[in-house]
Amino acid sequence: MKSPLAPMTFGLRKVLSPLTYRGLKVPTKGGHVSRGVWKALYRGRYELPEIEALFALLRPTDRLLELGTGMGVVSGLAAQSHPQLQVMTYEANPAMIPVIAELHRLNAITNVQVVNAVLTRSETPGIRNFYLSKSFAVGSLLPNGTTQESVEVAACRLEDVLRDFRPDVLLCDIEGGEAELFSGQNIKGLRAVIVELHPGVIGRRSEAAIYDSMAASGLYPRIELCSGTVVAFESVQLEK
Structure with a gap:
């Protein structure tokens, strides 16, 4: 009913x-x-679990890297709440770029840099196919049952962005692309990572590989900030 x-x-x-x-x-x-x-x-x-975890971990003068901007709501809230925050956000779907720009205009947000591209683990920058669905929320680097078409988008290297932008916090919701991006990746230097996992897309082995990569980078779950498929990791200095 x-x-x-x-x-x-x-x-x-x-x-x-x-x-x-x-x-x-x-x-x-x-x-x-x-x-x-x-x-x-x-x-x-x-996106309440992401928002609550992000606001619990974010500091007013942080540098925030967001992957999967969508409509710009989550990073928009962070930027509006913390005017000194520096935000770089990546959105692959070109149709969402004017939507994000309008949200920023309505709220007089000027501390967010939007990049129409994806981040990957490629050896060199290049081009990737991005698969679009009727809903922007399920666009992905991975085709699925809802895919309607694909577009070519710029692909930037995660390693380069981490080195050049030097984020303190990373927020990621990329509909399964997290498996390729984080498995075996060294992301030391980040204080916190909030990632929405997509178990039905990436499977248990990829989930385990992501947790292993986070641990190898000194990032461990903050259990009280995790909800559903959203996992919040925070840097922990372990005694030797």
Whole structure:
């Protein structure tokens, strides 16, 4: 049975645009905003585990690297709350770049640099296919049952970005691309990493490889900040 609130709340889309989410004005007109995304924003639940973990670990003068910008809500909230924060965010879907720009304009956000590219483990920068679905939220480097088309996007090396931008915190939600990116990768120097895992896409072996890479980099789960498939890792100096 459908929720009696569903028709009423979704019908408010035309009235409530932009919609205010945790103090952030979010433009909701356009085909990229599905019923599920709009309802999550309206009810205060959109990307909540990521947001709560990020705000618990973030410091006002940090450098934040985000992979998978989406609509720009999570990094937008961080940038709005901490004006001294420096943010670099990577979004592969070219259709989302003007959406992110509009969110930044509405909220007068100027401390976020948006890059239309993906980060990879390639030996050299290049081009990758990015697979698009009807919902922006499931676009991925990996084709799946919802894929409708693919686009070519620039691929930058994670190692280069870590060296040049020198982030303190990394936030990652890239729909399964985390397996390729983090397995066996040394990411020492980061104080915290928040990553949404996608077990149905990457499998248990890749999950284990990600945990091993984090541990090898001195990053261990903060259990109280983990929720569902979102895992928060923090740097721990272990005694020898």
